[in-house]
Amino acid sequence: MIDxxxxxxxxxxxxxxxxxxxxxxxxxxxxxxFHLMYVESRWADNQFTxxxxxxxxxxxxxxxxxxxxxxxxxxxxxxxxxxxxTEQISGDDPPVISRSVPLGSQILGITAKLDLVxxxxxxxxxxxxxxxxxxxxxxxxxxxxxxQLMCQGLLLREAGYQSDHxxxxxxxxxxxxxxxxxxxxxARARQIIQEVQLAAVQTRLPPPLEDSPKCRGCSLNAICLxxxxxxxxxxxxxxxxxxxxxxxxxxxxxxxxxxxxPLYVQEHGxxxxxxRGTITVTKESKKIASARLQDVSQVVLCGNIGVSAxxxxxxxxxxxxxxxxxxxxxxxxxxHGQSLRNAFDRAAQFRVAEDPxxxxxxxxxLVLDKAAxxxxxxxRNITQSDSGLQLALQDIDRCVxxxxxxxSVEVLLGLEGAIAAAYFSQFHKLLKPRDFDACWDxxxxxxxxxxxxxxxxxxxxxxLLAKDFTIALLSEGLDPYWGFYHTPRHxxxxxxxxxxxxxxxxxxxxxxxxxxxxxxxxxxxxQNTRSACVMQSEARKAFLRAYESRLDQLITHPLFDYRxxxxxxxxxxxxxxxxxLRGDIPQFTSLTTR
Numbered sequence: 001m002i003d004x005x006x007x008x009x010x011x012x013x014x015x016x017x018x019x020x021x022x023x024x025x026x027x028x029x030x031x032x033x034f035h036l037m038y039v040e041s042r043w044a045d046n047q048f049t050x051x052x053x054x055x056x057x058x059x060x061x062x063x064x065x066x067x068x069x070x071x072x073x074x075x076x077x078x079x080x081x082x083x084x085x086t087e088q089i090s091g092d093d094p095p096v097i098s099r100s101v102p103l104g105s106q107i108l109g110i111t112a113k114l115d116l117v118x119x120x121x122x123x124x125x126x127x128x129x130x131x132x133x134x135x136x137x138x139x140x141x142x143x144x145x146x147x148q149l150m151c152q153g154l155l156l157r158e159a160g161y162q163s164d165h166x167x168x169x170x171x172x173x174x175x176x177x178x179x180x181x182x183x184x185x186x187a188r189a190r191q192i193i194q195e196v197q198l199a200a201v202q203t204r205l206p207p208p209l210e211d212s213p214k215c216r217g218c219s220l221n222a223i224c225l226x227x228x229x230x231x232x233x234x235x236x237x238x239x240x241x242x243x244x245x246x247x248x249x250x251x252x253x254x255x256x257x258x259x260x261x262p263l264y265v266q267e268h269g270x271x272x273x274x275x276r277g278t279i280t281v282t283k284e285s286k287k288i289a290s291a292r293l294q295d296v297s298q299v300v301l302c303g304n305i306g307v308s309a310x311x312x313x314x315x316x317x318x319x320x321x322x323x324x325x326x327x328x329x330x331x332x333x334x335x336h337g338q339s340l341r342n343a344f345d346r347a348a349q350f351r352v353a354e355d356p357x358x359x360x361x362x363x364x365x366l367v368l369d370k371a372a373x374x375x376x377x378x379x380r381n382i383t384q385s386d387s388g389l390q391l392a393l394q395d396i397d398r399c400v401x402x403x404x405x406x407x408s409v410e411v412l413l414g415l416e417g418a419i420a421a422a423y424f425s426q427f428h429k430l431l432k433p434r435d436f437d438a439c440w441d442x443x444x445x446x447x448x449x450x451x452x453x454x455x456x457x458x459x460x461x462x463x464l465l466a467k468d469f470t471i472a473l474l475s476e477g478l479d480p481y482w483g484f485y486h487t488p489r490h491x492x493x494x495x496x497x498x499x500x501x502x503x504x505x506x507x508x509x510x511x512x513x514x515x516x517x518x519x520x521x522x523x524x525x526x527q528n529t530r531s532a533c534v535m536q537s538e539a540r541k542a543f544l545r546a547y548e549s550r551l552d553q554l555i556t557h558p559l560f561d562y563r564x565x566x567x568x569x570x571x572x573x574x575x576x577x578x579x580x581l582r583g584d585i586p587q588f589t590s591l592t593t594r
Contacts, residue, residue: 018104019196021155024189025148027196029214031206036220040201041475044219069250076285092230095120103155109197114152124161126152133173140177141168149386150189153181197547203344205584211245215253223577228560232576232585242561256554264544265289266537268327271306272299274314296320298471302540303327321471331463331493336474345477348581349495353482360412362498362588363485364403367416369502369590371400374423376593377505381430381513388426395422409485420445427454427509432517440516456526456533457515457543462500463507465549468567469496469503478581495511499573502590507550507566515546558594 007306020038027034036042094116104111116127128149134140149166156163168177179185199206208226209215216225227250233245243250263279265272270283279296281289299315299322301307307322315322316337324333352358375396382389399415399422406412421444428442431454442454450456470493473480483494485501515521525539535543551567564572579587 006054006207017200018106018111019109019193019200021148021151024110024151024192024196025144027158027199028144028147030209030212030218031199032208032226033218033220033225034196034199035202035205036223039202042220042223044223045183073114095125096328101150103159105155105158106153107158108151108193110151112152112155117156119161120161122160123161124156124159125349126154126156126163126166127169127176128166129169129171131171134170134175134177139179141179145191146179146185147192149179149368150181150185151193154186154189204582205579211248213260215251217255223575225572225579227251227253228556228572228576229579229585231560234586243559250560250562252560252564254564254568256563256568257552257565258297258567260295261548261552262298262300262323263289263291263296264300265305266302266303266540268304271308272311273308274300274311279311279315293318293320300325300467319475321474323462323467323471325467331467331470334474338470343477345578345581346479348583349478349482352581353488355482359464359484360367360406360409363409363412365588366485366501366590367403367412367419367499368400369592370416370504371403371419372592373502373505374419377430377509378423378426382426386429389429392422392426395419412485430509430513433519451531452528452533453521453523453526453535453539454512454516456535457512458508458519460535460540461511461547462504464502464505464544465508466493466496468551468570469493469500469570469574472571473499473577475571476509476574476578478578482594499577499590502592503570506591506593508547511543511546511550514550515543518546531536555593556589559589 019459023034023038026037098117098119099115101114101117102111103114114126115129118125118127122558126149128145130145134143139146145168149168152162153166160180164181166179166181168179169175170177208224208229210226210230212226215221215224218224227245228243230245231250234245235243265281267281267283267288270281270288273280274293277293279291279293279299280287293314298321299307302325304327312322312335316335319337322335323331324335326332352362375393378389378392384390393525396419399419403412403415406415423440424445427445428440431440431442433440440454442452446452446455447459450459470480473493473496478495480496482488483496483498486492486494486497488494521539525536525542526532527536551570552561552565554565555569556563557569557572573590576585577588579585
């Protein structure tokens with residue numbers, strides 16, 4: 001006999017996994033937030049989550065067991081009823097206070113760690129601590145909090161206690177609010193539990209909330225992208241016109257810049273370790289650098305750099321990737337933690353990779369966007385009356401007009417190469433070093449190995465950009481080595497190379513121009529041989545400053561029409577790609593400068 005009950009089917013698929021009551025509360029608050037947190041294991045802190053952790057410091061110190069219903073205390077402490085967080089329930093003796101109490105129920109399918117339980121004989125009152133003030137509404141509480149308390153009450157009842165109400169303690173206003181466990185609230189809680197059991201096995205993201213004030217305080221708003229998703233769903237992007245939601249401009253719900261930045265370690269023979277929340281760099285037992293864990297987005301090891309096992313564990317736990325570059329700064333590998341448990345993005349990625357037409361359509365857009373950015377860089381920085389520029393622009397336009405009709409990736413690669421040849425034929429006109437030197441006499445793009453300083457800088461910059469897009473893709477649970485345009489092969493981050501194509505001129509080429517024209521690098525910073533040009537440490541350090549400075553520059557996003565840094569844009573591109581692959585948005589577009 002086939003079981004038609006969807007809740008039972010869901011519970012079988014979850015293999016009897018108990019749902020945390022906190023996640024039940026998050027589902028009531030926002031189903032999309034529940035999916036991101038529980039199904040995909042996404043998390044990010046903000047001011048409110050940090051304050052909430054501080055409020056819960058006391059109750060999270062140690063797990064207590066409840067006394068039995070006859071009042072015998074087991075592994076719990078007793079406190080007087082004058083505590084700010086509890087009240088005496090009945091009898092002459094003070095209630096027994098148990099903190100951080102773990103409870104679970106296979107029948108209900110939920111589990112919880114209760115902040116505090118005040119018990120007196122057979123009666124038990126759950127007390128849930130909240131960081132803010134008492135809400136200004138008739139119930140003096142919100143539905144997610146009421147459901148959370150009701151679920152805790154159901155767990156206490158199953159443990160043999162009588163529980164007819166709970167207490168919400170608001171830390172900021174130091175106020176207790178009693179929540180009665182009415183039949184209506186119990187029925188609603190049981191209904192929500194069933195809905196959450198079904199939602200826990202869904203692979204599609206629920207739709208975002210529309211113009212909700214909840215989004216502003218949500219720590220996952222930069223991951224959820226509610227306004228951006230709605231705008232892309234309802235208005236197919238026209239790159240010449242900023243998107244809106246019902247005619248209203250999009251809200252930028254996240255900071256314009258990231259607080260954390262990469263930590264580059266270039267001293268050969270150095271060793272990376274950790275100490276009390278700080279990343280330390282030592283050489284010959286002498287500390288040469290340090291940075292707080294919270295200020296580091298990635299640790300980049302350039303060459304022969306060691307890293308302790310403890311540092312690897314702590315960095316992986318903090319979702320901070322370790323990037324491995326060779327001594328000559330070729331991008332080799334990334335060490336990262338298992339922060340995401342969502343495999344559906346990769347499944348969707350592989351499905352697209354198996355569809356030649358979707359891959360070709362995706363690749364055409366990349367080539368068009370890259371050509372547009374190359375064209376813009378030339379037109380902005382070379383006199384329009386320059387005859388060489390006009391010929392190059394004509395060559396670029398001729399190839400661009402052929403891109404939509406390209407019948408294969410191979411044809412597209414040929415067109416992209418022709419566009420690049422025209423672009424780099426004029427690149428030397430963008431270089432205006434303060435003191436002319438023949439070493440900056442750039443003629444054509446070459447690599448593996450680069451034979452002149454300009455090509456050495458370009459190659460180094462493209463390796464850094466590939467590293468940043470690889471990390472962005474890994475953070476979204478995608479496979480950076482399986483692309484749609486670049487052919488996958490061992491050790492080649494093909495998907496990262498795909499996404500970075502339109503950003504080569506806007507980020508790397510621009511940083512190279514800045515480093516040369518501002519005198520940040522000079523001829524003595526390079527070692528030239530008959531077959532190659534090698535960057536010295538001074539050149540690498542100078543270019544890293546130029547590149548990181550470029551990533552921190554603010555732009556007005558051409559689609560979303562709000563200000564953000566290029567570093568944020570890279571993360572946005574990876575996130576939007578994953579949403580397109582999963583069907584959350586109908587179309588993926590790259591970014592072109594105006």
